[in-house]
Amino acid sequence: MGSKKNVAPLLKHDHCISSIGWVMFMCLIFANCLINSVFIEHKSISLIDSITFPLQKWGIWLILTPFVLHMLQSRRKFALSSRLFYCVLSISTLSLSLTFSVALEVSQSDISIVHSLFFIWPKHAAALLIVILLWHLKQVLFHKPNTSINALQHNHTSSKVNTLMIEVDGLTHTLAYQDILFVQAAGNYMEVVTQERTYLTRATLKQLHNLLPKDDFVQCHRSYLVNLDYIEQLKNHPAGHASAYLIDSQVIPISKSQRSTIRTLIASR
Structure with a gap:
């Protein structure tokens, strides 16, 4: 909401x-x-x-x-x-x-x-x-981008292990891992999406994935990382890919190669 x-x-x-x-x-x-x-x-x-x-x-x-x-x-x-x-x-x-x-x-x-x-x-x-x-x-x-990934990595090493720190317009925001729904690639930037707002930072998907816990965040698509805790439903498509329905009516794509992996990870949680 x-x-x-x-x-x-x-x-x-x-x-x-x-x-x-x-x-x-x-x-x-x-x-x-x-x-x-x-x-x-x-x-x-x-x-x-x-x-x-x-x-x-x-x-x-x-x-x-x-x-x-x-x-x-x-x-x-x-x-x-x-x-x-x-x-x-x-x-x-x-x-x-x-x-x-x-x-x-x-x-x-x-x-x-x-x-x-x-x-x-x-x-x-x-x-x-x-x-x-x-x-x-x-x-x-x-919608000005946040700091570079170097600053993110520096903040990450000096913050608590369960938080990600992002600087927006000179203000540092501390995001709890459990508040992050998913991460989406947007050109040369990454959108870190929470229920409250979206944060934009210059980074790569791999760099952000390294800063987030691997047990909770999985790359479900070449442009997305998803927090497994927020997936409410998976819907398969005839072409082989799938869609993940999150809370707050968010929908993100699941690639063919990751569909069975995501389903298995969700079932094992």
Whole structure:
């Protein structure tokens, strides 16, 4: 429950910022419509048309952007590879946006569905790409990484044997081993996930594995270490791999080679 309480304010903040961004973008389109009517086409100003035009074109993203942000924030709960996750997210989001936009445009003009779809989809694909890139940029800029693995190793040798010390923004956090759910590789960094929050540190999976007790933490996937105490259920998949369901609705992948090993270790505890 702790992680959900921490994620909710972050999502509300992201949703607020995204809504403000889209409103500002549509205000620019509104201003452009007015300028075009007055100075270029020399027509009388139609405030209703100028307001409804950007809403018809981009209003759906006021609803879809919070959905996309929520999915990105909750991506670890899905037992999908990163590539498959983004593929599913893109298809579902673009399907909704294009269905709404094309249906609205076709209902208001004589343009065909195919013709409308041909001109609309690149704009909406670009909008989705920008939302995803901005979200990732925010993670890089405002979720600063912790200290290097050298500092972790130094803290580890001087701390109690059942704790891991991580420095975040100049503050040292002592994590009890039993509070760590799992560790996930994130590019050149590692995410140490607890029920309360996620800590980001520059390290390798092998380096962190050496700092954690081998009896409790097992590498279940090339990108994951899992605390066996928190696995509530294992679900096998036809392809041979599996998914581990942890407390707090966390789901992490289990590779084919480790599936039987993980099951045996859990049964022997």
